[in-house]
Amino acid sequence: MRILVVGAGATGGYFGARLALAGRDVTFLVREKRCAQLQKTGLMLKSPYGDVTLEPKLVTAQQLSGTWDVILLTVKSFGLEQAMADIAPAVGKNTLIIPILNGMRHIETLQERFGKHAVIGGLCKIHATLGEQGEIIQLSRLHTLFYGNLPGNNSERLQQLDAQLRDCGFDTVFSEAIQSDLWEKWLLLSTLGSVTCLARGNTQQIAHAPGGREFIESVFAEVLAVIEACGYQRREKVINSTREFLTNPDTPLTSSMYRDLTHGFTIEAEQIIGDLVRRAAQHGVVTPLLNAVNVHLNVYLQNRA
Numbered sequence: 492m493r494i495l496v497v498g499a500g501a502t503g504g505y506f507g508a509r510l511a512l513a514g515r516d517v518t519f520l521v522r523e524k525r526c527a528q529l530q531k532t533g534l535m536l537k538s539p540y541g542d543v544t545l546e547p548k549l550v551t552a553q554q555l556s557g558t559w560d561v562i563l564l565t566v567k568s569f570g571l572e573q574a575m576a577d578i579a580p581a582v583g584k585n586t587l588i589i590p591i592l593n594g595m596r597h598i599e600t601l602q603e604r605f606g607k608h609a610v611i612g613g614l615c616k617i618h619a620t621l622g623e624q625g626e627i628i629q630l631s632r633l634h635t636l637f638y639g640n641l642p643g644n645n646s647e648r649l650q651q652l653d654a655q656l657r658d659c660g661f662d663t664v665f666s667e668a669i670q671s672d673l674w675e676k677w678l679l680l681s682t683l684g685s686v687t688c689l690a691r692g693n694t695q696q697i698a699h700a701p702g703g704r705e706f707i708e709s710v711f712a713e714v715l716a717v718i719e720a721c722g723y724q725r726r727e728k729v730i731n732s733t734r735e736f737l738t739n740p741d742t743p744l745t746s747s748m749y750r751d752l753t754h755g756f757t758i759e760a761e762q763i764i765g766d767l768v769r770r771a772a773q774h775g776v777v778t779p780l781l782n783a784v785n786v787h788l789n790v791y792l793q794n795r796a
């Protein structure tokens with residue numbers, strides 16, 4: 492299968508590199524600046540599993556030709572509109588698009604543009620960032636890619652896709668409940684992003700501050716109430732383990748949004764928190780903490796602008 496990885500940033504660069512190293516037919520769709528950088532330095536991966544540099548196959552939007560079997564979409568939410576316009580010529584009638592953006596709204600946006608049959612549910616769990624030379628830095632050993640059919644879609648091509656993605660040097664989950672996985676990832680990520688961005692520290696620091704653990708639990712409870720109002724059917728075991736994970740005083744967790752914010756970069760405030768706040772209002776769920784986080788992140792974005 493021909494795989495087009497859209498974006499060679501922290502996540503796209505990581506999973507794309509692993510796929511290419513495993514011999515899959517991978518091309519990265521990149522913009523001019525990143526293209527020039529990668530042509531000069533190669534795609535450098537700094538990883539607890541060992542460092543490696545590869546010469547990636549690169550293409551820019553102007554050079555795209557033909558359609559692709561798989562499109563792994565790894566742009567940030569604010570790059571989605573442009574990315575959809577760029578990939579449109581590459582989407583054929585059998586193309587499978589796997590977005591791994593955080594949040595949920597992009598799924599409907601992609602389905603509206605390319606049709607439900609084209610969009611596979613996807614998410615990734617990894618701690619990765621870009622270094623000063625454009626290298627991909629994997630910050631922990633976590634590297635899991637989840638994918639599966641969304642409700643109302645039953646693509647038989649997923650078996651084929653699974654065979655392509657498996658055994659490539661990262662963990663995979665071919666999920667039969669990707670919709671639940673997506674809600675649960677949002678629960679984890681939005682809670683983690685909220686508390687770390689508001690407190691400007693990791694979860695270990697927060698858990699050791701007076702009222703810190705309760706703070707994490709209260710944000711978690713708000714997010715859970717929102718996603719349940721939106722239709723999430725609670726899986727008690729996952730809820731409990733996620734809550735434990737986030738409040739563990741021995742583990743210093745941060746989120747990619749927190750890393751972006753502390754570096755002064757733009758952040759996916761709307762996709763990760765704003766969308767939750769809007770859904771809460773639609774369903775009459777009261778979310779004072781999430782509202783405060785939303786204001787905080789928006790003021791950060793205003794100051795940045």
Ligand SMILES: NC(=O)C1=CN([C@@H]2O[C@H](COP(=O)(O)OP(=O)(O)OC[C@H]3O[C@@H](n4cnc5c(N)ncnc54)[C@H](OP(=O)(O)O)[C@@H]3O)[C@@H](O)[C@H]2O)C=CC1
Pocket residue numbers: 497498499500501502503520521522523524525565566567568570573574577591592593615616617618619620621747759
């Ligand atoms: N980093 C992490 O640890 C995790 C991130 N996520 C989520 O994954 C998503 C991607 O995040 P991440 O990889 O960190 O983001 P990055 O900013 O590191 O990478 C995104 C890349 O997309 C590229 N891009 C944007 N628009 C286009 C386009 N039209 N054509 C080609 N390339 C494009 C950017 O390139 P350019 O250099 O040209 O701007 C950039 O390199 C986000 O939704 C994030 O929340 C999920 C789990 C963990």
Ligand SMILES: CC(C)(CO)C(=O)C(=O)O
Pocket residue numbers: 593615616617618679680683745746747748
């Ligand atoms: C939940 C987590 C931390 C791991 O994948 C993440 O998605 C992020 O940092 O954006």
